[in-house]
């Protein structure tokens with residue numbers, strides 16, 4: 001009977017997947033983002049700001065640990081610890097240990113737009129999440145130009161082939177940077193492998209700096225990304241400002257998608273975290289960009305609820321009507337699956353998030369058909385052609401797939417054409433609860449993949 005064949009095949013996929021549950025590769029410390037509330041753009045922005053504000057500020061230049069020390073580690077050549085690789089030219093250069101004629105410190109958000117006067121209370125000036133070592137000549141060419149694509153009459157600033165990236169010239173856009181004009185009406189188009197890095201640096205600044213006073217009572221600017229050239233131009237006053245603008249916002253959001261987070265950028269974030277004790281949330285959670293900056297805090301739709309509205313739960317363990325979660329588990333909660341990010345096959349940032357489950361093994365999987373069949377202590381909502389995405393271990397009753405180091409869902413799930421896929425999470429539940437089975441499931445979640 002076909003209705004029986006599907007659960008058995010799914011059970012086989014699940015059993016095979018749980019032979020080895022890998023330990024999650026450490027990125028953010030466990031619990032670092034535990035207080036974050038992703039319900040709405042406002043709650044996510046506010047709660048992320050609360051996590052990353054009041055970082056440990058290091059001086060720009062000093063005999064003690066300063067930004068040179070931090071940046072020479074953050075921008076260290078991954079294949080040569082005696083060298084750095086600069087942001088715009090991508091050249092590997094022997095570390096100089098401080099002021100030199102080869103490279104200097106690039107404020108990706110030009111400090112003249114809002115925070116030009118360095119001082120012990122001016123945190124953005126020395127914030128290493130947004131400072132990069134740059135070839136001095138290229139830094140000078142970038143000047144105060146806003147980040148955006150070449151408008152017209154641009155000059156090329158080529159990259160050097162280093163560690164398999166960069167090199168070549170003459171063909172737009174190639175691996176080159178392109179510049180024209182100056183300031184708010186000018187443009188600097190960062191080359192393709194680093195444009196996501198500068199985008200996420202500026203997205204970080206927008207959320208890190210929200211005005212008001214720091215925990216130690218110092219005034220901080222509210223830094224805001226915009227596409228409004230007049231607002232950007234008006235921010236270049238020569239003084240520290242209460243509110244300042246930079247752009248272009250829409251371009252940076254596209255650059256974030258064009259150049260996904262990679263191991264090098266994660267390593268950079270980890271180095272800065274070691275010193276400043278705050279992280280760039282958009283490196284750890286690229287999917288949050290959709291919520292904070294594009295007002296899209298959910299992607300897809302929930303289905304197959306353990307609330308008795310469809311198939312009843314196996315032992316009457318129905319969850320509350322309207323909760324849109326799975327059947328109740330041994331914690332007395334229903335496992336809940338949601339998703340956030342961009343469901344695009346060319347720039348996939350989707351993350352599946354599971355909550356309200358016991359701390360134990362969990363498997364995120366994909367299928368092609370919606371179902372609603374009693375299975376273990378819950379309901380199987382997803383059948384058809386089933387693909388294992390990844391196994392996790394719930395911590396604080398929650399987990400997600402993918403983590404930053406994992407393969408994207410669309411790739412792992414082999415989604416090669418636009419259309420819908422169905423998702424669910426299977427997790428360990430106590431044998432003494434409900435049926436003798438040791439597992440339960442969340443609600444189902446449908447995602448429609450676009451180009």
Ligand SMILES: [Ca+2]
Nearest residue numbers: 193194197259
């Ligand atoms: Ca990059």
Ligand SMILES: [Ca+2]
Nearest residue numbers: 206209210223
């Ligand atoms: Ca802000």
